[in-house]
Amino acid sequence: MDLFNIPANELIQHLINGLTLGAIYSLIALGYTMVYGILKFINFAHGEILMLGTYSGYFLYYMLCDPTKGGSYVIIAFAVSLLFAMIISAILGITIERIAYKPLRKAPRLAPLLSAIGVSIILMNLASLMFGTKSKKFDYPFDNTPIHFGDASITPNQIMILVVGLIMMVSLKLFVDRSRLGKAMRATSENQAVAALMGINVNSIISLTFAIGSALAAVAGILIAMEFKVYPTMGQLAGLKAFIAAVVGGIGNITGAMVGGILLGLLETFGVVIIGIPQGLKDTIAFSVLIIILLVKPSGLLIKNRREKV
Amino acid sequence: MTKILEINNIHVSYGNIEALKGVSLSVNEGEIVSLIGANGAGKSTLLKAIVGLEPLKGGSIKYAGEEILSATGSGKASKKNLRPDVIMTKGISMAPEGRGIFAEMTVLENLEMGAFIIRDKNLINRNIEEKYEMFPILRDRRKQLAGSLSGGEQQMLSIARALMSKPKLLLLDEPALGLAPIIIQNIFDIVVKISKEENVTIFLVEQNAKMALSISNKGYVLETGKIILENDSDKLLSDPKVKAAYLGE
Secondary structure (H helix, E strand, O other): OOEOOEOHHHHHHHHHHHHHHHHHHHHHHHHHHHHHHHHOOOOOOHHHHHHHHHHHHHHHHHHHOOHHHOOHHHHHHHHHHHHHHHHHHHHHHHHHHHHHHHHHOOOOOHHHHHHHHHHHHHHHHHHHHHHOOOOEOOOOOOOOOOEEEOOEEEOHHHHHHHHHHHHHHHHHHHHHHHOHHHHHHHHHHHOHHHHHHOOOOHHHHHHHHHHHHHHHHHHHHHHHHHHHOEOOOHHHHHHHHHHHHHHHHOOOOHHHHHHHHHHHHHHHHHHHHHHOOOHHHHHHHHHHHHHHHHHHOOOOOOOOOOOOOO | OOEEEEEEEEEEEEOOEEEEEEEEEEEEOOOEEEEEOOOOOOHHHHHHHHOOOOOOOEEEEEEOOEEEEEEOOOOOEOOOOOOHHHHHHOOEEEEOOOOOOOOOOEHHHHHHHHOOOOOOHHHHHHHHHHHHHHOHHHHHOOOOEHHHOOHHHHHHHHHHHHHOOOOOEEEEEOOOOOOOHHHHHHHHHHHHHHHHHOOOEEEEEEOOHHHHHHHOOEEEEEEOOEEEEEEEHHHHHOOHHHHHHHOOO
């Protein structure tokens, strides 16, 4: 079967590539959407939380082992570094909220937004100053030779991205839907004052939200780093794309962020092969999608009707 | 009789507008006390102040003999003031203005949130079962999103949720607002029932003066941020001023 004159095997290949890209967007988009859900503002420093988490994972990884040697020790070191990156990012997320956003909670909406952009610029420049602007290679902890099946292939890293992404998203969804704290999170996002009347410590819930979103960003950061290296501005474009994914899915909606991310990943991949958009113009796809969504369905795909607060 | 709630000369402002200008009142344990007043009199502000959602500019609030909120001499809320979620754990629960249910959560999840401070799963389930018996309609609707309930059902959910933590003092903010007369009657019957069966003191804030005074022991009348009358409810019902201003007679 030839769809758009593309052989089936190539289609599968693009599907794999699109899904892995999408899974990464989804992981980052979740941080934007969760924070928006609770504080109704876009944390523009999210990409830098991702970047710093990745750096911390990178440093620990190379301190613990020499990845080029391979072996099970490297994999353990990688897992430890990944966890470390998640923790550092979570702490960073909580700290940024406490210092730069919490004092502005009662200020006009624009104030925390500008504060976030400021934090983003500060962190990016601080990273350039401390770690240098030269990009650093993040070696795979395993042999990344593609595995061939038929005419298509998948790399072990792609498998890891898909598996890790799936595990993270399913556990987040279960946490938010079923657990006591997850429900408290949803209650807080609907109405902070009433949530406090239920005995929920709203500040703790906000911190928890930042911690989870930031930890997911660190995971995405390390997955990206292995494909594209570590550098101080690595969070910029990834963050922007993930933000678009969150808007496409319906900002504030967790399932929306997951769907939006996957959709954007697939559109970018297939946009190049089907419509024939030159590789260099690939990034225009995401922004075009953003414009179209904002024109056609500004509340996002997964939000049924926009409820205005009365 | 012991006083469960004592409000002493409190002031609350929104910017330059003073919403409460030195309000004092007290609520005895086991009673139903109502506060009546027109729109904008400061009724909801008073309730928000009690649970710590609005900072005090002056005065203090005591609950069960303990000072939970106060203001410094310079007109700022005291640093020692308890947060709303901490005040709640002391045993004050509120069914807020406009019901304040979590519209995008199910009826059951709303009730679970009411029991957020309780860790014992069995106890939570027992409380939910009790509330279902009190409000059978909530059992039928337990898996529906709370936003899909009718106004009366949402009010019942709001009251049931406020009772989930087994409070000693229940604050009700205009439970009759926007409901049909027959449902209002139903809600007030339930309030009386709760007061008898749940061993809870009720402080009721209402515009519907007739209803509120007919079920309460004691009443206060709030007008533009000041208490202008206080008396036993049956005496207020026959007070010519109350009759003229609030009962339309």
